[in-house]
Amino acid sequence: MTVPRIRILDTTLRxxxxxxxxxxxPENVRHVAAALDGAGxxxxxxxxxDGLGARSVxxxxxxxxxxxxxxxxxxxxxxxxxxxxxxxxxxxRRDLESVYEAGAxxxxxxxxxxxxxxxxxxxxxxxxxGMEPYSHVTMPHLLGPREFAEAAKLVAxxxxxxxxxxxxxxxxxxxxxxWFCLFFEN
Amino acid sequence: MNxxxxxxxxxxxxxxxxSSVASVAYAETVSTVASRxxxxxxxxxxxxxxxxxxRSLETVDGAVRGKSIIILNPAEPPLVxxxxxxxxxxxxxxxxxxxxxxxxxDEVSRYVLGYRLASxxxxxxxxxxxxxEVEGAGDYLPAYAGNLDIMTSAAVRVAELDTKEPAMA
Numbered sequence: 001m002t003v004p005r006i007r008i009l010d011t012t013l014r015x016x017x018x019x020x021x022x023x024x025x026p027e028n029v030r031h032v033a034a035a036l037d038g039a040g041x042x043x044x045x046x047x048x049x050d051g052l053g054a055r056s057v058x059x060x061x062x063x064x065x066x067x068x069x070x071x072x073x074x075x076x077x078x079x080x081x082x083x084x085x086x087x088x089x090x091x092x093r094r095d096l097e098s099v100y101e102a103g104a105x106x107x108x109x110x111x112x113x114x115x116x117x118x119x120x121x122x123x124x125x126x127x128x129x130g131m132e133p134y135s136h137v138t139m140p141h142l143l144g145p146r147e148f149a150e151a152a153k154l155v156a157x158x159x160x161x162x163x164x165x166x167x168x169x170x171x172x173x174x175x176x177x178x179w180f181c182l183f184f185e186n
Numbered sequence: 187m188n189x190x191x192x193x194x195x196x197x198x199x200x201x202x203x204x205s206s207v208a209s210v211a212y213a214e215t216v217s218t219v220a221s222r223x224x225x226x227x228x229x230x231x232x233x234x235x236x237x238x239x240x241r242s243l244e245t246v247d248g249a250v251r252g253k254s255i256i257i258l259n260p261a262e263p264p265l266v267x268x269x270x271x272x273x274x275x276x277x278x279x280x281x282x283x284x285x286x287x288x289x290x291x292d293e294v295s296r297y298v299l300g301y302r303l304a305s306x307x308x309x310x311x312x313x314x315x316x317x318x319e320v321e322g323a324g325d326y327l328p329a330y331a332g333n334l335d336i337m338t339s340a341a342v343r344v345a346e347l348d349t350k351e352p353a354m355a
Contacts, residue, residue, distance in 0.1 A: 053255075056255065057313065058214065058255060089256040089258065092237065094233075112258075115221060115229075115258050117226075118229050118232045121231070
């Protein structure tokens, strides 16, 4: 029996920033990123909780730009890769190019599963830049396994290397989860 | 001739209204549209919507910086397009701003019949927040597709202004 390889992508420095109104400082980031790198995290997500371009009245301006925070993380890690998040409609290709310059090497494009086509241009750009493009696809219950698999195929064809099934509504327990897994295997 | 995005059609008049009575440091819009009313063109070029709408906010006299966000909402039944407009001012009188906003809404609603305030304008410190929605006429496209109707209505209005002749009823 082969042991599956598990990679940890830690989101403390991205998702965690919601709890403090996106007021992470470069110093906070250096401290946490260095510890995560030392603990063997494969990748570290860094930035505004709502992703690139989210510094706004709507989502909170926070204290520092994603570029500053990503550069701070990149400066202290020796092995871990730095990841950024992009919600199409909020973040844009310009934002992605800018954080690539700052050192981000994984791009997770997040959309509702019914709207994956709005993120294809960002997945393609991430690939062109030499980043690893991933899709973070939410609310799978809106579609069900078969249509979700079709949406996953669309992002995979655009270059996405990994499709997360992100159960943001908390519906995939028991049998629905089984069906999703089955459709993915096939 | 090109018409700017539906989000800009609905929000630039509000920013312009505020800027007529106060200095505008920053303008931001959040447009929420029904998934079903966003066609493949918008979906494959969502950044272009964002860029064009933000740039149009910056064309308003005195608006220094613009930002635009678009959200596609798949809720059923579909929702009418809703726009939140944030205007960061430098000083200015809230009463005058409110008058100017209401006048702008009246003006736009003359050529976009379903254009209206979704709630009262809000004033906090120097941040003005305005919610506008656009219900479509429901002639051919469904009523929730106000984002499409506003384009048609704006095109008719531009044509009228261009020809200086009233459109046929």
